[in-house]
Amino acid sequence: MTSQSHRPVFVLGCPRSGTTLLQQMLHSHRRLAVPSETRFVHVAYARRLGFGDLREKPNRRALAEWITAGEGTKFDVLGLDPGAVAGDIVHGPPTLGSALAAVFRRYAREHGKARWGDKRPSYFRKVPMLLRMFPDAQFVHLVRDGRDAVSSLARMPWYDGDVYSAALTWREAVDTGSRLARRLGPGRYFEMRYEDLVAEPERSLVALCGFLGEEYDEAMAEPHHHARRTVPAERRWHLRTHEAVNDRNVGAWAVRMRPWEADLVEHVLADRLRRHGYALAGRDRPEAAHVARFRRTAAHRWRAQRARAIRDRAARLREPNPVGSLLTGPATRSEILPISPDQ
Template sequence: MKDETQASDGKASPVFVVGSGRCGTTILDQSIGMHSQFESLPFEAQVLVSPDMRNGLVRAFQDPPGNERTDLIRAHLQNRFSFLHNGRRLGFCSWTTKEAYTQMTEDLLRDIKIPASSIRTFLDKLYAPYLSMTGARFWIDGTPANGCITKEIVKIYPEAKFVHPIRNGIEVARSIVRKGWKSGSFERALHHWNIWVSRARYFGNSLGSDRYIEIDFQSLTKDPAAEMLKVSKFLGVEMEESMLNRFSPTRANIHRLKYEKWEIDLLQKIAPGMSEEFGWIRHDAMMPPNGRP
């Protein structure tokens, strides 16, 4: 199969797994990373954008030039290095030193007036030793929030590819509530899911089917071989059996859930049409009144 994950300038184009938290970004990111040519960053990098969308290299495109913007970007990068290098996140950035990272940061900020070029140079320098260490050719960033800044990412990597797992909003909202996120509010969690999924779909679909693909999370867990074959073809590589190692038979049962009518009504109000599009709601999946999931 022709290798289609190579940019026209000869550089390796990365893959971004985007969407909403609790949608399957992690398992899809890791499964692609099991391929011999790909390597997942050890944790959601959050270098380009933070989960709250307030910080990250994306500010170089959004904020006016000046010392304040420079200081904010520098602080964000220092934070990511400290959190991921010294913390418990699987030794992210362990392949570089703080001194080298600081120098790369200052080189980036010196040339930040041309954000796309300077950010690409920074990321290529940051991740090249990691790829060399692992023997992979392409890196994968599984930060879900990247789906909200697709238009900025394609300025940096014009031929980057985006993989978007989409999961039933009710299941996502329940999971978010169990985590204690969004103040434990089911409705707020559902709104959060809808905003992130809608943004990723809007920007992704504008790129075309050769650059953006959606994967139904339910189909992924029920028949991972078929869905990972689809992902492999999209990425332009042969599927490898190792890409299925992250899946287990128990994952196929996570969708045997019952939904309360108020949950279904709220989903259809917040994201009209998506239930029908993905076939999420069946008659036998509805709970009787006052039921419990």
């Protein structure tokens, strides 16, 4: 089977579910280029009104300059020439999705790959945004035992939440995954378990490649070779990617979590853990005060998400341009050509 697909691939999941490992596996495929988190896709979408009418070349140039040199975009992890990327954007179609696709297309070409993707755990909250910009995208959701994911996330130095918010994040991720599976169908959405991936990498990756319409590449099962070149040592929480794939961290929650945390997390996630094939440990019922705090955290987050959704709907009414990419699909096989904004 020789793949002709050029559909973008987005990796998502609750943070600390193994998405970096999966990103390294995908990038090890001879046709797929999936960089580390770039952090400019969702921010560019949030700021899209500020860039103005992209049919105007100066506005496309301003967008290009922000992507390539803006604070916090992490464009530098791509290792691309900013001037060349800016030229692709300025001379490309006048939509936000096209500008972003131009960046990833050049990244793929620099790596000799035909297809690109992106990874960010929190993309599980951003699928409607991604579909607006990349309607032909495919989504890969990696699910890990919620107790392991929560116990790891709550202890990350960059995480500003607590065990309550971490448990809620995992619950949101798997609930969103269930909705996406129904809405998008098996051709656009694929779910896999971290535990299966590390226990039998080849079997899981063959299934994933089948979903993507790609031939399996044996290099995918040895992502540590690529990770050692691309994952810096200062990112201590990702150093496990430097090792050969293993399952040593499966079930680590049992020694990482304090008893009250384990009681709470298993209680509030019980139904969803069983639904995804995770056996319960029979923890004690948590204290009522801990359950009440979890529920308050959930209510507060729900209100915040509703407010963001309302703001986004209002922003859509003021968009000066369509946001959908005109550079995805079969056109990605060719070099980016100058296109008049009138076309």
